[in-house]
Amino acid sequence: MIGPLFPGLLAAAQGGDEQAFAVLWRDLQPAVLRYLRVAAPAAAEDLAADTWVSVIRGLARFNGDEQNFRAWVFTAARHRAIDWRRQAARQPVQPLPLALVVQQAAPDDPAAAVLEAQSTRAALALIAQLPRDQAEVVALRVLGGLGVAEVAQITGKRPGAVRVLAHRGLRRLAKRLEAAGVAERGVTR
Amino acid sequence: MSDDDALAGDMQRLLRALTAVPPVADQATVERLLDGRLNPADAPPGYAGLARLLAAATAPAAREELAGEQLVLAEFAAVVQSHPPTPVPRRATVLTKLASVKAAAAVLAALLSIGGVAAAATGLLPGQAEQAADQAASTTGAGVAGHDVGEAAVAGLDGAAKAGLCQAWQAGQGADSGRRAESPAFRALAVAAGGADSVAAYCQDAAAGGAAATGPDAMAAARAGLCRAWQAGQGADNGRRAESVAFQALAAAAGGADKIADFCQTTTAGSAGTHEQGPSASSPSVSPPSTTVSPPSSGPPASTGPPASTGPGQGQGSPPTTSG
Numbered sequence: 001m002i003g004p005l006f007p008g009l010l011a012a013a014q015g016g017d018e019q020a021f022a023v024l025w026r027d028l029q030p031a032v033l034r035y036l037r038v039a040a041p042a043a044a045e046d047l048a049a050d051t052w053v054s055v056i057r058g059l060a061r062f063n064g065d066e067q068n069f070r071a072w073v074f075t076a077a078r079h080r081a082i083d084w085r086r087q088a089a090r091q092p093v094q095p096l097p098l099a100l101v102v103q104q105a106a107p108d109d110p111a112a113a114v115l116e117a118q119s120t121r122a123a124l125a126l127i128a129q130l131p132r133d134q135a136e137v138v139a140l141r142v143l144g145g146l147g148v149a150e151v152a153q154i155t156g157k158r159p160g161a162v163r164v165l166a167h168r169g170l171r172r173l174a175k176r177l178e179a180a181g182v183a184e185r186g187v188t189r
Numbered sequence: 190m191s192d193d194d195a196l197a198g199d200m201q202r203l204l205r206a207l208t209a210v211p212p213v214a215d216q217a218t219v220e221r222l223l224d225g226r227l228n229p230a231d232a233p234p235g236y237a238g239l240a241r242l243l244a245a246a247t248a249p250a251a252r253e254e255l256a257g258e259q260l261v262l263a264e265f266a267a268v269v270q271s272h273p274p275t276p277v278p279r280r281a282t283v284l285t286k287l288a289s290v291k292a293a294a295a296v297l298a299a300l301l302s303i304g305g306v307a308a309a310a311t312g313l314l315p316g317q318a319e320q321a322a323d324q325a326a327s328t329t330g331a332g333v334a335g336h337d338v339g340e341a342a343v344a345g346l347d348g349a350a351k352a353g354l355c356q357a358w359q360a361g362q363g364a365d366s367g368r369r370a371e372s373p374a375f376r377a378l379a380v381a382a383g384g385a386d387s388v389a390a391y392c393q394d395a396a397a398g399g400a401a402a403t404g405p406d407a408m409a410a411a412r413a414g415l416c417r418a419w420q421a422g423q424g425a426d427n428g429r430r431a432e433s434v435a436f437q438a439l440a441a442a443a444g445g446a447d448k449i450a451d452f453c454q455t456t457t458a459g460s461a462g463t464h465e466q467g468p469s470a471s472s473p474s475v476s477p478p479s480t481t482v483s484p485p486s487s488g489p490p491a492s493t494g495p496p497a498s499t500g501p502g503q504g505q506g507s508p509p510t511t512s513g
Contacts, residue, residue, distance in 0.1 A: 016269040030250035123245040141223045177238030
C-alpha cells in the first residue's frame with residue numbers, strides 16, 4: 001500500500017509522469033504476479049505484463065482511491081487469467097502448470113517447504129491447490145489486500161459466498177499444514 | 190498413574206488436536222488472517238502453520254518479481270507519447286485556469302525562496318515534518334495535480350514531495366530509524382527508491398538533481414496545503430478531519446487545535462489570494478470564503494496564493510512549537 005502519497009502519484013501518472021507510474025507499479029506488481037501464480041501458474045509472468053498494458057491504456061480514465069485502483073488492477077488480472085484458462089482448456093495437450101510450479105518451488109511437499117523455508121512460491125503453490133473458487137477468493141483477499149465487498153464485486157459473487165469460500169479455503173490449508181507439521185516434527189509415534 | 194503415563198495421555202490429546210480438523214477459529218481470527226494482521230506467534234492452535242503460509246505468501250517483493258520494470262515503463266512511455274494524457278474530467282472554467290496558474294506560481298515561488306522557509310521547516314519536529322511531507326503530496330498533489338495543471342506544476346510538486354520526504358528522512362537519520370522505517374511515508378520513499386537500503390542513494394540523486402533546493406519549501410507547501418485543506422473542509426465532518434494524521438500535524442505545528450485558524454492565517458497572509466480570506470480565518474467555526482468551499486480532493490486550491498510568498502524574513506508565522 002502506498003497510502004497518503006497515492007492520490008498525488010496517481011494524478012502525476014495520469015499526467016504522464018513515468019516515475020510516478022513506476023512507484024505505483026512497484027507497489028502492486030508483486031501482488032498481481034502472485035495472484036496470477038495462483039490463478040494461472042504457467043503463464044503468470046506474461047499475464048502480469050498483459051495486465052499492466054491494459055492498466056496503462058486505461059489509466060487516464062481511471063477515477064478512484066487506492067483501494068479502487070487495486071480492485072481495478074486485479075479485475076484486469078483476473079480477466080487475463082480467465083482468458084488464459086479458456087485457451088489452455090482448448091489446447092489438445094493440457095499443460096501441467098501446477099506440477100511444474102511445485103517442482104520449481106519445492107521438490108518435496110510444498111506444505112513442508114512452507115513450514116521450513118517460508119517460501120513464497122511454495123505458499124502460492126499450496127493456495128493454488130485449493131478448489132478454484134476458494135483459491136481465487138483467498139488469493140484476492142490475502143494477496144490483493146482486497147475486502148470482502150471488493151472481492152464480491154470482482155468475482156460476481158455475493159459477499160456471504162466470498163466469506164464462506166475464504167473460510168473454507170483457509171480451513172483446508174490449515175488442516176493440510178498442520179498435518180505436514182505433525183509429520184515434520186516427528187511427533188507421530 | 191506415573192508421570193510417563195500422564196505425558197503419554199497429554200501427547201495423545203495433542204496429537205488428536207493436531208491431526209483432527211483444526212479447531213474452528215472464530216470469525217475475527219479468520220478475518221485477521223485474511224487481512225494479514227495476525228502474527229504467526231499469536232495464531233490459535235491449529236492455525237500457526239496457516240499464519241506462516243500467509244506470511245510467506247505476502248512476504249516483501251523479491252527482486253525477480255520486479256524484473257519487468259523497464260519493459261512496463263517503456264510501454265508506459267510509448268502510450269503517453271501516442272496518446273498525450275487528458276487527465277481526469279476537465280472542468281476548465283476560468284476559475285480553475287486561474288487556480289492552475291496560481292499553483293504553478295506557487296511552485297515557482299517555492300523554488301525561489303529558500304532562506305525564510307528553512308526556519309519554518311526546522312520548526313517542525315521530525316515526526317511532524319514527516320507527516321507534513323506526506324501531506325505535501327496528498328493535499329497539494331491531489332488537489333492541484335488532479336486539476337488541469339500544467340505539466341510543469343505536476344513535475345514540480347512531485348519533485349517537491351520527493352525532496353521533502355528525502356529531507357525528512359535525512360533529518361531523522363540515526364534517530365528512531367525503526368519507527369520511521371514503518372511509517373507509510375518512508376515506505377513510499379523506499380518503494381520509490383526501489384528498496385529500503387537504496388533510500389540514501391536515491392535521496393542523494395534527488396539532491397544532485399537540484400530537487401534538494403525545494404526540500405525546505407516542501408514543508409512550506411505542505412503547511413499551505415494543510416491549511417488550504419483545513420479551510421476548505423471547515424464545517425464539513427470536522428470529527429473525521431480532526432483525527433487524521435494530517436490535521437494532527439497541523440494542530441501540532443499550530444500549537445493546538447484551537448490555534449489552527451490563526452496559524453493558517455499567518456501562513457497564507459500576504460499572498461495574492463488573501464482578499465478572499467477576510468475575517469473568516471480568525472475563528473475555526475466560521476465558514477470559509479465561498480471560493481474555498483470545495484473539499485481538498487475535488488476542488489482547486491483557489492483560496493490561497495503562493496504558499497511561500499510571505500518570503501524570507503516574514504517568518505511564515507514563526508515556528509510555533511520550537512520547544513518540543
